Amino acid sequence: MEEQRKVPVIAIRELKKTYPGADGEVKALDGVTLEVREGEVYGIVGMSGAGKSTLIRCINRLDTPTAGDILYRGHSVLTMGNKQLLATRRKMGMIFQQFNLFMQRTVGRNVRYPLELAGVSNEQAEERVAELLKIVDLEDKINAYPAQLSGGQKQRVAIARALASNPDVLLCDEATSALDPMTTQSILSLLQDINMRLGITIVIITHEMAVIRQICTRVAILDDGKVAEEGPVNEVFVHTKSQAGKRLFGILPESPDEDPGIPALRIVFDGASREKPIIANLIKQHGVLVNILSANMKHIGGKTYGQLLIETPKDEEEKQLVTRYLTEQGLTVKEVNAQ
Amino acid sequence: MSMDKMLPLLWQGLVDTLYMTIPATFFAYLIGMPLGILLVVTRKDHIMPAPRFNTVVGALTNFLRSIPFIILLALLFPVTRAIMGRATGTKAIIFPLIISAFPYVARMIENSLLEVDRGIIEAAQSMGSSNAEVIFKVMLPEALPSLLNGGAICMVTILGYTAMASAAGGGGLGAIAITKGINLRREDVMYAASILLVILVQIITVSGTLTTNRLDHRQR
Numbered sequence: 312m313e314e315q316r317k318v319p320v321i322a323i324r325e326l327k328k329t330y331p332g333a334d335g336e337v338k339a340l341d342g343v344t345l346e347v348r349e350g351e352v353y354g355i356v357g358m359s360g361a362g363k364s365t366l367i368r369c370i371n372r373l374d375t376p377t378a379g380d381i382l383y384r385g386h387s388v389l390t391m392g393n394k395q396l397l398a399t400r401r402k403m404g405m406i407f408q409q410f411n412l413f414m415q416r417t418v419g420r421n422v423r424y425p426l427e428l429a430g431v432s433n434e435q436a437e438e439r440v441a442e443l444l445k446i447v448d449l450e451d452k453i454n455a456y457p458a459q460l461s462g463g464q465k466q467r468v469a470i471a472r473a474l475a476s477n478p479d480v481l482l483c484d485e486a487t488s489a490l491d492p493m494t495t496q497s498i499l500s501l502l503q504d505i506n507m508r509l510g511i512t513i514v515i516i517t518h519e520m521a522v523i524r525q526i527c528t529r530v531a532i533l534d535d536g537k538v539a540e541e542g543p544v545n546e547v548f549v550h551t552k553s554q555a556g557k558r559l560f561g562i563l564p565e566s567p568d569e570d571p572g573i574p575a576l577r578i579v580f581d582g583a584s585r586e587k588p589i590i591a592n593l594i595k596q597h598g599v600l601v602n603i604l605s606a607n608m609k610h611i612g613g614k615t616y617g618q619l620l621i622e623t624p625k626d627e628e629e630k631q632l633v634t635r636y637l638t639e640q641g642l643t644v645k646e647v648n649a650q
Numbered sequence: 651m652s653m654d655k656m657l658p659l660l661w662q663g664l665v666d667t668l669y670m671t672i673p674a675t676f677f678a679y680l681i682g683m684p685l686g687i688l689l690v691v692t693r694k695d696h697i698m699p700a701p702r703f704n705t706v707v708g709a710l711t712n713f714l715r716s717i718p719f720i721i722l723l724a725l726l727f728p729v730t731r732a733i734m735g736r737a738t739g740t741k742a743i744i745f746p747l748i749i750s751a752f753p754y755v756a757r758m759i760e761n762s763l764l765e766v767d768r769g770i771i772e773a774a775q776s777m778g779s780s781n782a783e784v785i786f787k788v789m790l791p792e793a794l795p796s797l798l799n800g801g802a803i804c805m806v807t808i809l810g811y812t813a814m815a816s817a818a819g820g821g822g823l824g825a826i827a828i829t830k831g832i833n834l835r836r837e838d839v840m841y842a843a844s845i846l847l848v849i850l851v852q853i854i855t856v857s858g859t860l861t862t863n864r865l866d867h868r869q870r
Contacts (some may be wrong), residue, residue, distance in 0.1 A: 371776055373772055373775060373776060393780075397778040397779075397780060398778065400775070400776055400777065400778040401777065401778035403776075404777075405773070405777075407769055407772075407773060409767075409769050411767065411769040411770050411772065412770070412773075413770060413774075413788065413791075413792060414770070414775075414792060414867060414868045415791050415792050415794060415795075415865075415866075415867050415868070424774075424777065424787070425777045425778070427787070428777065428778060428779060428783060428787075458867060458868055458869055459866075462764070467771075472777070473776075473777075476777065476778065481778075506675035529668075572751075616764040629790035
């Protein structure tokens with residue numbers, strides 16, 4: 312038992328994936344190494360194009376990596392024969408952003424599909440379908456077709472279907488990205504419930520930091536095909552080290568060159584300044600009227616991160632004053648569209 | 651022509667038309683269906699990638715499909731004779747009809763199966779489906795409405811081909827319209843045969859559309 316626990320459920324070793332592109336090879340994954348342990352909810356987060364989707368699709372070999380290895384409970388997924396691969400896939404349920412339900416099957420028959428593959432008898436299958444629909448709270452929709460359901464209901468059906476084969480891992484590929492915030496919440500609590508009650512290990516791919524913060528125990532930040540940062544969610548959130556992490560947390564502007572269209576000053580809060588009313592003081596003490604154009608700020612661990620765009624004062628002297636004052640406060644000031 | 655002479659003539663024409671159309675459609679599907687499935691699953695991004703095979707089979711299919719039926723009919727005379735016993739007549743014509751229609755059927759099946767969302771196929775794979783299970787338990791059932799619709803279109807096309815049967819001594823409504831109606835200038839026969847053909851096409855098309863709509867659960 313103790314030995315078994317030490318073997319990670321999923322171990323990804325130096326995984327590489329390149330695609331032939333128009334101008335040479337495109338590296339989707341560039342040496343990813345990580346481990347998912349029994350019973351955890353593991354989040355893999357990154358901007359679009361960071362390689363997340365490729366990574367999760369390699370785990371059950373929907374996509375084949377170029378190099379490296381993936382181990383499921385110590386067995387290489389990449390070298391196993393077809394029969395064993397199909398058996399392993401049945402131990403790893405998967406849900407998708409677009410739900411991917413069978414449109415010509417009712418809800419009940421969707422959930423029943425994996426049971427049909429396993430050759431479960433009619434009677435047992437019926438019982439199991441009812442049980443699964445109860446878990447996702449959709450018992451009354453058993454005879455409905457997917458087209459008649461809302462997005463959240465479709466994802467619930469997909470979850471029930473993914474659980475039908477009694478998997479011990481659930482792979483979630485942007486499972487909440489097509490859902491509104493309220494529905495996202497209910498799907499996340501359902502996943503959490505499944506993780507705790509059924510002890511199913513969950514791997515979540517997302518670009519939404521909120522998803523990670525809410526249910527993950529550990530997180531890997533994927534950037535440009537590499538793991539930029541990895542660790543328990545709390546730690547990674549409070550002590551974000553990587554540029555990619557800071558960008559994801561909204562600490563760094565996503566598009567630093569956003570053009571306000573008029574002469575402006577970009578004030579960057581990079582965590583160095585304490586929480587004090589810098590702008591209020593500027594107005595109060597120096598009598599400068601500040602016109603805020605846009606702001607994107609976050610407070611993390613008592614520090615302020617983000618950026619503020621203000622209109623450049625028309626008066627040259629006033630501009631100098633503002634710049635000097637802000638620089639003294641430990642902020643970086645850059646001119647945009649200088650006259 | 652008097653009614654009591656025309657009716658048996660048209661009836662025989664209708665029987666001959668169906669006698670050619672139905673078996674030809676059946677056998678065209680028997681060959682075209684597996685071919686259409688192969689044309690989809692061997693694509694380079696599909697479940698059994700074999701791009702070279704796909705290119706070759708695809709090119710052959712296009713080649714066969716591009717030969718006009720009336721020419722294929724003549725080209726195939728020796729083969730038809732070998733297989734059907736004789737090269738002309740209503741029964742013999744079924745063979746060239748099959749050869750002409752199966753590539754068309756294959757492309758039709760291919761189009762229907764390509765409509766099945768790749769995500770749905772991936773979901774089926776993620777659940778541990780074998781390739782055969784993906785094809786028979788997922789792709790075909792998911793594409794069923796579209797397949798039926800395509801079936802009606804193929805049948806109408808084959809029905810249209812049968813009108814050329816007169817060129818090889820075959821019967822049917824088309825042959826009646828041409829030999830009796832046009833060549834012998836019996837306009838009433840020509841119109842009656844043509845109207846019957848139109849009605850037949852309408853019946854096939856409408857029943858195809860109705861079944862398709864009834865079986866399609868993608869909307870609503």
